[in-house]
Amino acid sequence: MNLITRRSKATQISRRITVSLVIAIFAPLAGAQWSPGQGDWTKSHQTDVRVMTYNIYEGISSMETKTDGPTQWNALAMIVAAIQPDILIIQEGGDNSNIVPGASVDSPQVLTNVMDMFINGGVDIYNNNQPVTAYVRRYAPDFEMPYIFVSTITDNFNRNVILSRYPFKDLNATGSALRSDMHPHLPAGWAPGGNGGIRGMQFAEIDLPDHIYAGDIIVGNAHLKAFGDAASRAQRLEAAQNLSSYVQQFFYGDASNVPNPNGWVLTSNPPAIVPCRYTPVIYGGDLNEDEATNNRRGPAEWMRAGAVTGGNDGIDRDGSDGAFDNAVDVFSGNRATFGSSTKLDYLIYPDSIVGRRRAFIFNSATASANNALPPFFSQFGGPPQNISVIASDHRPVVLDAILTLAHEGDCRPGSFQLTGPVSGTLVTEPEPVFDWEAAEEAVSYSLIIATDASFNDIVFEQHNIRSTSFTLPAGVLDSCGTFVWTVDAENPSGTTGAQQGSESFVIPSPADLTGDGIVDADDFFLFLQLFAAGDPRADFNNDGVIDADDFFAFLTAFAAGCP
Known part of the structure; x- marks a missing residue:
C-alpha cells in the first residue's frame, strides 16, 4: 500500500469522525431554533458563524451604571443576549463623556475589564465595587464570549472592540493575531495610501475549531469618519479604498498564494503565508454613509468590490466582488440601521466562500408589535418595546455566515507529483538534484530519503524547504544501493504527501x-x-597514482558488490 492510499483512507475516516463529532457537539444545542415569532432569535444552524456589528452609542464604559432597570447598559445586555453572536464587533466603546462631560476615554485595559463585566457580571471595580446586576449571561446563562480585543486607537472619545466566542490566533505568520489598525499602505493600485481612518480598522484573526470548520475567520471592525462635509466624505472614501486593497493584498495575496505580493503593505513583520483558502475576511462596522443615497460610489462599495464593480479586483478570495449583508428588519423589511431610513452599518463578506443563511436587523419596536420579544425582555423595568432606542441610536446588523465545514473542504496543501529522479534512475552525480511540482497553498516542503519503501530506515531528512527543488550535499549518500524518496508539502493546516507516494533511485x-x-x-x-593502460579511471582511491592500492581497493569494492 503506497503513502497516498494510506492518506486517502485516513482522510475518509477522519471526515466520517468529523461529521460524527459535529453532530455530537451540537446535539445539546438542537433546541436552539431561529423563530423570531416566538421570541427566539438564536441561530437555526449551529455550524453557522454569527457575526454582529453594533454601534452602541457610548453605552459601555467604566462610568456606566451596570445595574438592572431601564438603563442603556441593561438594554444593550438584553439585545446581545437575545442575538447571541459568535463574533461581536462594537463601535463607540469606552466613552465616558456622555456621563461626565470632559471625562477621558477608557484605556484598552479598563475597557477590556468593563467588557468582561458586560458579558459575565461580577463586581464593578470602577463604581465602588457595586455588584454588576445587568449582564449578558444573566439573560443567556450558556452564552460565552471569553475573547476580548480592545483597540489601542481612539479619537479621544471612544474605541472599537472585537469580542469572540473563539480564540484569537495568528493565521498568516506575522507574529500577531490582532491589530488595532491596518498596516500602512503605499499609494498604489486604487489605494491613495495611508491607514484605516480616524479610528483605525481593527482586525482579529480567529481560530475556528478544526474538527468543525475547514478554515478559520478574520474579522475587521471600522468606525469611519462622521458628518457630510466634503472633508469628512473624502476621509471615509480614502479609508475605504485603503482597506479594500489591504484585505486583497495582505490577507488574500491578491488572489494568489503569495502574501503581500506587490509589497504595497508596509510592515516590519510581513505575513509569511496566505491563510487557508476557506478562511474569509468579514469586515464592516459603522461606515457612516448610506450606499443607497450617497450619490457616489461610496465606502461600502469600495470595500466590497475594489476599484471596478464586476472586475477582478474585489475583496473576495478569488478576486471577484464580495457581498453586502443586505440585512432588513425581520418584520417591517426596513433596511435602516440609523433613524427611519438610513443604513450606516454594514457587514461585507466574500461570497465565493461564504454563504448567507440570513442577515437581519434587530429592532425591539417591530419585534414587540409582532409578539416576538424574548421572554426576558419583560424584566427590563420599562416598556420593552423601547429597549432598542434606549440601547443606541443605531440598530445591530447580524449575519449568519455559512462557512465550509471540515468534511467539505481541506486547507492542507493541494496535490502534487515528484518529478525526478523517477524510479529506476541511476544517480551518479555527487550532488544529485531532487525536483517536484508546486502544491497549492504549500508554505514549505520536507524531503525524506530512506533505504526502504516504508521509510523505516531514513538516511536523510530536510525540512522547511521553500522551493520545489533541493540539491543533496556531496557525501550524504556514501554507499551504493537503492534508495526511496518522497516529499511532504506543509502549511499550518497540515501536510500533503506526493500524489504517487514515493519514487526510487539507484546509486x-x-x-x-x-x-x-x-x-x-x-x-x-x-x-x-x-589499470594496464594507466587510464585515470583506474585511480580507484583518487590519490593521483595508479598502483597496487587501487587494484586492491577495486577488489574490495568488487567483492562487496552492492546490497
Whole structure:
C-alpha cells in the first residue's frame, strides 16, 4: 500500500469522525431554533458563524451604571443576549463623556475589564465595587464570549472592540493575531495610501475549531469618519479604498498564494503565508454613509468590490466582488440601521466562500408589535418595546455566515507529483538534484530519503524547504544501493504527501565501471584494461597514482558488490 492510499483512507475516516463529532457537539444545542415569532432569535444552524456589528452609542464604559432597570447598559445586555453572536464587533466603546462631560476615554485595559463585566457580571471595580446586576449571561446563562480585543486607537472619545466566542490566533505568520489598525499602505493600485481612518480598522484573526470548520475567520471592525462635509466624505472614501486593497493584498495575496505580493503593505513583520483558502475576511462596522443615497460610489462599495464593480479586483478570495449583508428588519423589511431610513452599518463578506443563511436587523419596536420579544425582555423595568432606542441610536446588523465545514473542504496543501529522479534512475552525480511540482497553498516542503519503501530506515531528512527543488550535499549518500524518496508539502493546516507516494533511485557501486547497474565480470575485465593502460579511471582511491592500492581497493569494492 503506497503513502497516498494510506492518506486517502485516513482522510475518509477522519471526515466520517468529523461529521460524527459535529453532530455530537451540537446535539445539546438542537433546541436552539431561529423563530423570531416566538421570541427566539438564536441561530437555526449551529455550524453557522454569527457575526454582529453594533454601534452602541457610548453605552459601555467604566462610568456606566451596570445595574438592572431601564438603563442603556441593561438594554444593550438584553439585545446581545437575545442575538447571541459568535463574533461581536462594537463601535463607540469606552466613552465616558456622555456621563461626565470632559471625562477621558477608557484605556484598552479598563475597557477590556468593563467588557468582561458586560458579558459575565461580577463586581464593578470602577463604581465602588457595586455588584454588576445587568449582564449578558444573566439573560443567556450558556452564552460565552471569553475573547476580548480592545483597540489601542481612539479619537479621544471612544474605541472599537472585537469580542469572540473563539480564540484569537495568528493565521498568516506575522507574529500577531490582532491589530488595532491596518498596516500602512503605499499609494498604489486604487489605494491613495495611508491607514484605516480616524479610528483605525481593527482586525482579529480567529481560530475556528478544526474538527468543525475547514478554515478559520478574520474579522475587521471600522468606525469611519462622521458628518457630510466634503472633508469628512473624502476621509471615509480614502479609508475605504485603503482597506479594500489591504484585505486583497495582505490577507488574500491578491488572489494568489503569495502574501503581500506587490509589497504595497508596509510592515516590519510581513505575513509569511496566505491563510487557508476557506478562511474569509468579514469586515464592516459603522461606515457612516448610506450606499443607497450617497450619490457616489461610496465606502461600502469600495470595500466590497475594489476599484471596478464586476472586475477582478474585489475583496473576495478569488478576486471577484464580495457581498453586502443586505440585512432588513425581520418584520417591517426596513433596511435602516440609523433613524427611519438610513443604513450606516454594514457587514461585507466574500461570497465565493461564504454563504448567507440570513442577515437581519434587530429592532425591539417591530419585534414587540409582532409578539416576538424574548421572554426576558419583560424584566427590563420599562416598556420593552423601547429597549432598542434606549440601547443606541443605531440598530445591530447580524449575519449568519455559512462557512465550509471540515468534511467539505481541506486547507492542507493541494496535490502534487515528484518529478525526478523517477524510479529506476541511476544517480551518479555527487550532488544529485531532487525536483517536484508546486502544491497549492504549500508554505514549505520536507524531503525524506530512506533505504526502504516504508521509510523505516531514513538516511536523510530536510525540512522547511521553500522551493520545489533541493540539491543533496556531496557525501550524504556514501554507499551504493537503492534508495526511496518522497516529499511532504506543509502549511499550518497540515501536510500533503506526493500524489504517487514515493519514487526510487539507484546509486551504483563504484565497482560498476560499465554503469549497467550490475557488478559482474565485465566490470572486472574493464578495470584490468584501464589499470594496464594507466587510464585515470583506474585511480580507484583518487590519490593521483595508479598502483597496487587501487587494484586492491577495486577488489574490495568488487567483492562487496552492492546490497
